[in-house]
Amino acid sequence: MTIFLRLLDETEKGEALSSASIAIRNGACPTCASIINPSEFNKIPGAPFAYWVSSAVRDSFEIFGTAAEEGLEAxxxxxxxxxxxxxxxxxxxEPSRGIKWRFFSKGGAYSKFYGSIHLxxxxxxxxDQMLAILNPKSGKTKSNIWMLPDTIKSYFFRPGFTWSRRSAKGLSFRALPEDCIFSDKGPTVFLPHDDVSQTLSAMAVTxxxxxxFLVSLQIAAGSYEAGVILRTPIPKICEEDERRLAELSFQSWSLKRKLDETTETSLAFVLPFGLRSSLGEYHPPAMELTLNGLQAxxxxxxxxxxxxxxxDRAAALGSPGSTNEDSMVTAQDPEDSEDDDGVDAIDQTDSxxxxxxxxxxxRFDLRLATxxxxxxxxxxxxxPLPAKSPGMLPDGAAPFxxxxxxxxxDQGHPHDLPRLIEEVLARVQADVPGNVRRWLQRDFFLLHLKQYSKSRRKAPIYWPLSTSSGSYTLWCYYPNLTSQTLYVAVNDFIEGPNGKLxxxxxxxxxxxxxxxxxxxxxxxxxxVLQTLELELIELRDTLLQIAPTYHPNHDDGVxxxxxxxxxxxxxxxxxxxLKDTWAKLEKGEYDWAHLAMAYWPTRVREKCKTDKSLAIAHDLEHLYAEAEPKGAKARGLKKDAE
Structure with missing residues (x-):
């Protein structure tokens, strides 16, 4: 038998250790001491020194079958x-992307039962492009797609529940809808025959x-690998318990999704918080309390x-003394975590x-609010996830x-954005909050950039193109962007009989x-007008300089x-x-982009001859020529002596 002392909660650890040692020598057993046969640790995979948990908890790994044995696949x-x-x-x-782009679950922020998929x-x-990108040293495909046999790929597009492989906030499982691809950072659990009730019930248990708590006993490096999930014990569940757990799981998912209905970038978005009550009672604090009750x-x-x-319950719920000191989940490098997807709460007025x-x-449908x-x-x-959120304007519906x-x-212009904002507010009977024009000029783009940045991508869709002083701004809508947009900006807004210039x-x-x-x-x-005239001329000339070769393609991204x-x-x-991105485009670092082909077609086509991935990207595979394998060098013959 071995004596283990746990002093994590002690302020004066040296004094506590001395007192515990004296008590043990005198034949007493202090509360901080655990007397355990080290062979007990072998019950838990990896044999961690889990001396602080009860024997009953360790026995769980022998009494119950593993998740894999109970039919879960990860x-x-x-x-x-x-x-x-x-x-x-x-x-x-574009929402009409078809099968060219598929929803991608990539871990994401800590969230149980429900998580917004935004990739x-x-x-x-x-x-094919991924397969053709090779590591120059090994000659193997850089992506792991070559390692995914058909048996693994067949799991794509199936319903299940997913989790973040690395998370500073702990383990959380959430539903993965049909028709999604999941990533290596977002492994996924599947149930036989994709049974909905069993899947919901298993999601509740996990x-x-x-x-x-049982998973945490096995973690030593803060990584929730699929193997750990599969070897963690799962109790046998009777039909009645399965039904109850499935219902609790569904209710939790439903409430979490409802809380997401006021997040503008979510596929669940309906209306901003200030207007959501127009569709029925909406009280997030009450929903949070209900969620806590469901979890309990x-x-x-x-x-x-x-x-x-x-x-054991107190230990699992995080009472003092239940922390696994071997766990490094809360101390990992944030770059390894997928918890960066959350956005700071947005002020109700701003939203x-x-x-x-x-x-x-x-973009959004006013009629939901009216x-x-x-x-x-x-x-x-x-x-399956919708192509658009419910709050977006349906195809074929008339825009505002x-x-x-x-x-x-531009005050007085028929397309003046601040005036349109005020008209929308009037239609939903909301007060105009202060100076809308000032808010648009000073605050909006910073807010918008934060809102529309996730997973280390920045993708604002409302673009303020301005004169050098910012005295005149054209707001371009990225989804409507075409090769004619810059000409429209010049002809309809700057030049022409009613143009600003x-x-x-x-x-x-x-x-x-x-x-x-x-x-x-x-x-x-x-x-003021003389300065504005010069700035408008500069803006016009810059737009006209860019326009002839500007052929945007949304597949390139924002x-x-x-x-x-x-x-x-x-x-x-x-x-x-953007300036750094342009410099990289000029250097040829992003020659897979359609924009690179538009600006430097000769260079890109030449690269397609030797780079199969680029050739596929630009539909120029006929240009690609497979390099001949290098043969052994012929040895030179010695000249005969004359």
């Missing part, structure tokens, strides 16, 4: 080896405090199934105004305001003709598509990202 999925090339945020790609992965010919019910059932004592911008551009359209029905947890993909910050010149002419009769106010206005316009953005951090 698989690790796709690693593209180049996410910047092959992965996009949902809003970067797409290039599938279609993307698979999200229980008891199961998480799940824990009670699973504790009984595992046969945990009150002391309302952001939604009004989306309504003005035709009662002209019924609230969408709730899907089931494993239903007809436009060509460009709105403008023409109007400025008319006013300048009128002031100039006043001559010495100009007042001091006239003089100030005259100077960052690359916006890169040629970097000098027209006034937000310095975003401008720097």
């Amino acid at each position: 698989r690790q999925g796709l690693a593209t080896a180049d996410d910047f090339r092959f992965v996009r945020l949902v809003w970067e790609i 797409l992965v290039s599938w279609g010919n993307g698979q 999200n229980s405090s008891a199961y998480s 019910n799940i824990d009670d059932i699973t504790f009984d199934l595992y046969g945990f004592s009150e002391a 309302l105004l952001s939604w009004t911008v989306g309504v003005a551009f035709g 009662g002209e359209r019924e609230a969408p029905h709730e899907p089931d947890p494993f239903d 305001h007809d436009h060509s993909g460009i709105l403008v910050d 023409c109007l400025v010149r008319r006013e300048l002419t009128a002031l100039r003709e006043k001559g010495s009769a100009r007042s001091s106010e006239d003089e100030k206005r005259y100077e 960052q690359i598509t916006a890169a040629p316009l970097w000098q027209l953005f006034r937000h310095k951090p975003w401008q720097k990202i």
Whole structure:
């Protein structure tokens, strides 16, 4: 037998150790001491020194079958080896993408039962491109796609529940809908025959405090690998318990999804928080309390199934002294964690105004807030994800305001964005919160950039293209972007009989003709207009310089598509990202992009001759020529002596 002392909760550890040692020498057993036969540790896979848990907890690994033995299957999925090339945020790609882009589950922030999926992965010919990208040293495919045999790939598009392989916040399982691909960072559990009730029930058990506690005993490096999940014991569940757990699991999923209905970038989005109550009662604090109650019910059932004592339950629920000191989950490098997907809570006023911008551009459906359209029905947890969120304008529906993909910050203009925002607010009977124009000019893009950045991708869809001082701004809508957009910006907004430049010149002419009769106010206005005229000319010329070779393709994603316009953005951090991206495009680092082919076709076509992946990307496989294997060098013959 061996004596183990646990002093994690002691402030003065030296003094506590001395006192415990004296007590043991005197034949007493202090509360911090555990007397255990080391062979007990062999009950737990890996034989960790789990001396602080009861013998009953350790016995769980022998009494119950493993998750694998109970029919659960867990698989690790796709690693593209180049996410910047092959992965996009949902809003970067057209909703009518078909099978070319598929929903991609990639771990994500800590969240039990429900998690928003916001990524797409290039599938279609993307698979062939990944296979053709080779490691120059080994000659093997960089992506793990070559390691995924058909038996593994067959798990793609099946319903199950997934988790983050590395997480600083702990283990959490959430539903994975049908028609998704999962990544190596988001392994997934499957049940035989994809039975919904069994899957929901198993998700409840794995999200229980008891199961998480048993997993934590095996973790030494903060990585929740599929093997650990499969070898953790699962209790036998009768039909009645399965039904109860499945119902609790479904209710938890439903409430978590409902909480996500006010997140603008979510596929569950309906309305911003300030308007959500127009579709029925909506009280997040009450929903959170209900979720806590559901989790407590799940824990009670699973504790009984595992046969945990009150002391074991307290340990599993995180009472003092239950921490696994071998666990490094909370101390890992944040770069290894997938917990970066969460966005800071957005002010209610900002979320309302952001939604009004989306309504003005035709992204969101005003009718949900006015009662002209019924609230969408709730899907089931494993239903395929929609191409659009319920809050977005359905295909074929009339937008709030007809436009060509460009709105403008220009008082009095028929496409003036601040005026449209105020009109939307009036339609939903919401007060205009302060100076909307000032908010649009100073606050909105920073907020928008944060909202539309996830999984280390930044993908704003409302682009403010401005004069050098920011005195005149065209707001371009990325989903409507075409090769004609820049010409439209010049012809319809800057030049033309009603263009801003023409109007400025008319006013300048009128002031100039006043001559010495100009007042001091006239003089100030005259100077402002002269500066604005020069800035508008510069903006026009820059747009016309870019336009002839600018052929955007949404498959390239926001960052690359916006890169040629970097000098027209006034937000310095975003401008720097785009400038750096443009420099890399010029150097040929992103020659897989359609934009690279538009600007440097000769260079890209030449590369396609030797790079199969690029050839596939540009549908130029006929240019690719397989390199001949290098043969052995012929040995030279010695010349005969003369």
